[in-house]
Amino acid sequence: MEPTSSPAFNPRIEARQRASALWATLLLLATLVGIVVLVFLLVDLVIKGGGRLTGHFFTNYMSFDPDRAGIKSALVGSLWLMLLTTLIAVPVGVGAAVWLEEYASRGRLMRLVQLNIANLAGVPSVIYGILGLTFFVRFLALDRSLLAGALTMALLILPVIVIATQEALRSVPKGLRESAYALGATRWQVIRSHLLPVAAPGILTGVILAVSRAVGETAPLIVIGGFVFIAFTPGSLLDPFTALPLQIFNWTGMPQASFRELAAAAILVLMVLLLAMNGAAIVLRNRFERNRPR
Amino acid sequence: MRPVRAAFGSRWMLAAAVLAGCGRGPVEGLIKIDGSSTVFPITALAAERFMADTSDIRIAVGISGTGGGMAKFGRGEIDISNASRPIKDKEVDKVRAAGLDFIELPIAYDGLVVAVNPEATWVDCLTVDELKRMWEPGSKVNSWKDVRADFPDRPLRLYGAGTDSGTYDYFTAAIVGEEGTSRADFTASEDDNVLVTGVAGDPGALAFFGLAYYEESADKVKAVRIDGGKGGGCVAPTFESVETGQYQPLARPEFVYVRKDRATDPAVGAFVRYYLAHARTIVRDAQYVPLSDETYGLVRARFDAQTTGSLFHGSTVGVKIADLLRGMPADTTRSAR
Incomplete structure (x- = not known):
C-alpha cells in the first residue's frame, strides 16, 4: 500500500493546522472580550474617579458640595444589606436544598418544585423588587426599611443558593453517605457531620457569588423605593437606608460633571468590594478543600 | 440668622423648651420625603444644611417622580412630598379619603x-x-x-x-x-x-x-x-x-406638600421653618430660581397658619404665586390660554 499515491487519502495537514490556529485565535479573542472590557472600564473609572477616592469620601455623607460628598451612608447601607441578606438567605436556602436532596422523595411534584426553583433563578431582579414592594413594604408594613430591602434581596438570591447547595451536595461521593448509614448514623448526623462539611466549599462559593450579586443590584432597591439622600446610618432594622448602587444611580443623574466623578469613584469602591468577595470565595474554597475529610 | 436659633437661642434651649412642653426628649425624629426628581436637589440640600445644625433629626429624601411621591403621600407613607406641579384634584381626593390633609408650599421656580x-x-x-x-x-x-x-x-x-x-x-x-x-x-x-x-x-x-x-x-x-x-x-x-416672569410660559413653580398631621410634629415643623427661612440661598445654590422675599413671607405665613388645600387646581401655567397666596381668585390671574 502506498498512502501518498492514493487519490482517496489526502491528509491536508497545512489546511487543518491553519484551521486549528484560526480557532485558537478566535477562542482567545472570545476570552479577551471580557477581560478587555473590564480593564477598559477600570482604567476609565480610575481616570475619572480616582482623584475622588480620598479619606473623607468614605467618612462623609452625601452632600451637594462635590468636594465634601462621601459614601458613608451608602457604604454602611450596602454592608448592612449584605449581612442581613446573608443571614436570611443562607439558612433558608441551604435548608431547602438539604431537604430537596436528602429528604424529599423523587416524584412528579419534586420535579415541578425543582423546575420552579430553576425558573426563579432566571426571573429579572426588577420583578423581585415589585414582589418586595407589595409584600414586605406594603403588606407586612415594613415600610422602606433595611429589613424590607434585605428580605427582598434574600428572595432574589435564594434560588441561586438552593441550586448551588444542591450541586454541592450531589458532588459528595455516595460512598460517604452509605458508610455513615452503615455505621448506624441517623440522617441528621450524616447531614451535619459528613455532607455539609464536605459540601461546604461549593455551598460557600455559591453563597458568596449570590450575595455579591445582591450587593450590586439596583433595580429592586429602586422599585421598593430606597431613599437617595440619607445623611445618617441606620440605627435599627426598620430605619430607612440607601446603598451604593442607589447612590451611584443618583450621582450619574446630577447636572454637574463633578458628581459623575464621584459616581465613578463610588463604582470603583463597589467593584473592589465585589472583587474582594469573589476573592474571599476562592480563598475559603481552597482552605476547606485542604481540610476536607477524606 | 437661623430660625431655630432665632426663636430659642440654642439647640439646647430648644430641647429644654420641648422637654417642658411635652415631656419628651430633645427634638428628634425621622422625616421621610419623596417625590419629584426636579425638586429633590432643593429639598435634599435644605435637609443637608438643616441636619448639619440639628443632629438629632434625621431626614431621608427619595426620588420617585411627582406622581409616585403623591401616591406615597396619599397612603401616608411619607411626611413631605416634593412636586414639580401642583397636586391634582384626584390626588387631593385620595389624600382626603385616607383621612389626611396637606399644606401646599411653593418654594421655587424652574x-x-x-x-x-x-x-x-x-x-x-x-x-x-x-x-x-x-x-x-x-x-x-x-x-x-x-x-x-x-x-x-x-x-x-x-x-x-x-x-x-x-x-x-x-x-x-x-x-x-x-x-x-x-x-x-x-x-x-x-x-x-x-x-x-x-x-x-x-x-x-x-x-x-x-x-x-x-x-x-x-x-x-x-x-x-x-x-x-x-x-x-x-x-x-x-x-x-x-x-422676573418674562420667560413664559415655560417657567413653573416647584412645590413641597406637608402632611398636616405631621406639620405640628416638632421635627417636621423645625425642618420646614428652616427650609422656608433659608429658601432663597438654598434654592439659588441648588441652581433653581428663588421666589421673591415677599412671596416667601406669604408661604411662611401659610405654613404657620396651617392653611390646607391647593391654590392651583392642577395648573400653574401663567399664574402669579404671590397673588394667589394673597387670596386673589385664581381665574383672574390665569393666563388667557
Whole structure:
C-alpha cells in the first residue's frame, strides 16, 4: 500500500493546522472580550474617579458640595444589606436544598418544585423588587426599611443558593453517605457531620457569588423605593437606608460633571468590594478543600 | 440668622423648651420625603444644611417622580412630598379619603429650556405655536421645514421628559394646551443628562429639560429663545428672565406638600421653618430660581397658619404665586390660554 499515491487519502495537514490556529485565535479573542472590557472600564473609572477616592469620601455623607460628598451612608447601607441578606438567605436556602436532596422523595411534584426553583433563578431582579414592594413594604408594613430591602434581596438570591447547595451536595461521593448509614448514623448526623462539611466549599462559593450579586443590584432597591439622600446610618432594622448602587444611580443623574466623578469613584469602591468577595470565595474554597475529610 | 436659633437661642434651649412642653426628649425624629426628581436637589440640600445644625433629626429624601411621591403621600407613607406641579384634584381626593390633609408650599421656580444642537444655526427663537405644532398629538411635523418655511429640510427628532414626570405634565399643559397629551414618537428619559447627550449628538434634535441642566451643558447644546405670543417677543431662558416672569410660559413653580398631621410634629415643623427661612440661598445654590422675599413671607405665613388645600387646581401655567397666596381668585390671574 502506498498512502501518498492514493487519490482517496489526502491528509491536508497545512489546511487543518491553519484551521486549528484560526480557532485558537478566535477562542482567545472570545476570552479577551471580557477581560478587555473590564480593564477598559477600570482604567476609565480610575481616570475619572480616582482623584475622588480620598479619606473623607468614605467618612462623609452625601452632600451637594462635590468636594465634601462621601459614601458613608451608602457604604454602611450596602454592608448592612449584605449581612442581613446573608443571614436570611443562607439558612433558608441551604435548608431547602438539604431537604430537596436528602429528604424529599423523587416524584412528579419534586420535579415541578425543582423546575420552579430553576425558573426563579432566571426571573429579572426588577420583578423581585415589585414582589418586595407589595409584600414586605406594603403588606407586612415594613415600610422602606433595611429589613424590607434585605428580605427582598434574600428572595432574589435564594434560588441561586438552593441550586448551588444542591450541586454541592450531589458532588459528595455516595460512598460517604452509605458508610455513615452503615455505621448506624441517623440522617441528621450524616447531614451535619459528613455532607455539609464536605459540601461546604461549593455551598460557600455559591453563597458568596449570590450575595455579591445582591450587593450590586439596583433595580429592586429602586422599585421598593430606597431613599437617595440619607445623611445618617441606620440605627435599627426598620430605619430607612440607601446603598451604593442607589447612590451611584443618583450621582450619574446630577447636572454637574463633578458628581459623575464621584459616581465613578463610588463604582470603583463597589467593584473592589465585589472583587474582594469573589476573592474571599476562592480563598475559603481552597482552605476547606485542604481540610476536607477524606 | 437661623430660625431655630432665632426663636430659642440654642439647640439646647430648644430641647429644654420641648422637654417642658411635652415631656419628651430633645427634638428628634425621622422625616421621610419623596417625590419629584426636579425638586429633590432643593429639598435634599435644605435637609443637608438643616441636619448639619440639628443632629438629632434625621431626614431621608427619595426620588420617585411627582406622581409616585403623591401616591406615597396619599397612603401616608411619607411626611413631605416634593412636586414639580401642583397636586391634582384626584390626588387631593385620595389624600382626603385616607383621612389626611396637606399644606401646599411653593418654594421655587424652574425654567424649562428648549434646546437644540449648536449646529442648528437656522433656529434662534420659536413661538409657542410652532412648538405646539411639533409636539401636539398626531403631529405630522417631521422636518424642520414643516416648522417654518425658511428652515432647512432636515429631519426633526424630539427628546423630552418621561410621561410620569411633572415636567412632562407641565410642558404639555403649557405648549400643547392639554396636560399629559403629546405625540408619542419622541425619545423620553427621566434623566436630563440623557436628553442633553441626545441633543449634543444630533444636529436635528430638539429637547426640553430643566434650566440647571442647561447651565451645566451650555457648551454642548444651544437654548432656543421662546416667544410666548403675549407681545413680549423672544426671551432667552436665564435665571433673571424666569425670576422676573418674562420667560413664559415655560417657567413653573416647584412645590413641597406637608402632611398636616405631621406639620405640628416638632421635627417636621423645625425642618420646614428652616427650609422656608433659608429658601432663597438654598434654592439659588441648588441652581433653581428663588421666589421673591415677599412671596416667601406669604408661604411662611401659610405654613404657620396651617392653611390646607391647593391654590392651583392642577395648573400653574401663567399664574402669579404671590397673588394667589394673597387670596386673589385664581381665574383672574390665569393666563388667557
